[in-house]
Amino acid sequence: MGSVDRSEPATGFVQDRHVGSDVVFLHAELGDHLEAAFGKQHPAVASMCNNLALMHKSLGDTDAAAALYKEALDCYRVVVGEEHASTATAACNLALLIRDTDAARLQEAQALLEGAL
Numbered sequence: 001m002g003s004v005d006r007s008e009p010a011t012g013f014v015q016d017r018h019v020g021s022d023v024v025f026l027h028a029e030l031g032d033h034l035e036a037a038f039g040k041q042h043p044a045v046a047s048m049c050n051n052l053a054l055m056h057k058s059l060g061d062t063d064a065a066a067a068l069y070k071e072a073l074d075c076y077r078v079v080v081g082e083e084h085a086s087t088a089t090a091a092c093n094l095a096l097l098i099r100d101t102d103a104a105r106l107q108e109a110q111a112l113l114e115g116a117l
Contacts, residue, residue: 023055024052024055024056024059027048027051027052027055028052030048031045031048031049031052034048035048040075041075041078041079042075042079043075043076043079043080043086045075046071046072046075046076046079046086046090047072047086049068049069049071049072049075050068050069050072050089050090050093052068053065053066053067053068053069053072053093053097054093056068057097062097062101065097066094066097066098066101069090069093069094069097070094072090072093073087073090073091073093073094076090082115087116088116088117089116091112091113091115091116092112092113092116094109094112095108095109095110095112095113095116096109098112
């Protein structure tokens with residue numbers, strides 16, 4: 001989970017959505033503990049990346065969300081393989097974020113979705 005700076009919680013939409021920034025920070029801190037306990041290549045770490053990405057996306061921080069979804073997808077590919085449902089879910093999550101935020105990358109999003117089938 002080293003590709004995203006988690007030293008500061010997401011800002012901006014946090015107050016508007018009635019979600020304390022402490023939640024994002026604590027979730028990221030938990031991810032650090034999982035990574036320390038299991039290593040970077042473990043399903044629990046991939047799941048934590050995916051969950052943290054979802055939180056960042058819901059708070060409007062799509063750059064952090066994209067990096068974390070990519071990290072989750074890469075990890076799942078290594079630890080459970082291309083054919084696993086968790087890998088497909090991570091690919092779909094990243095593809096849908098790309099589709100919604102970067103029209104120039106629609107072919108990449110389509111390839112991710114097709115690969116998840």
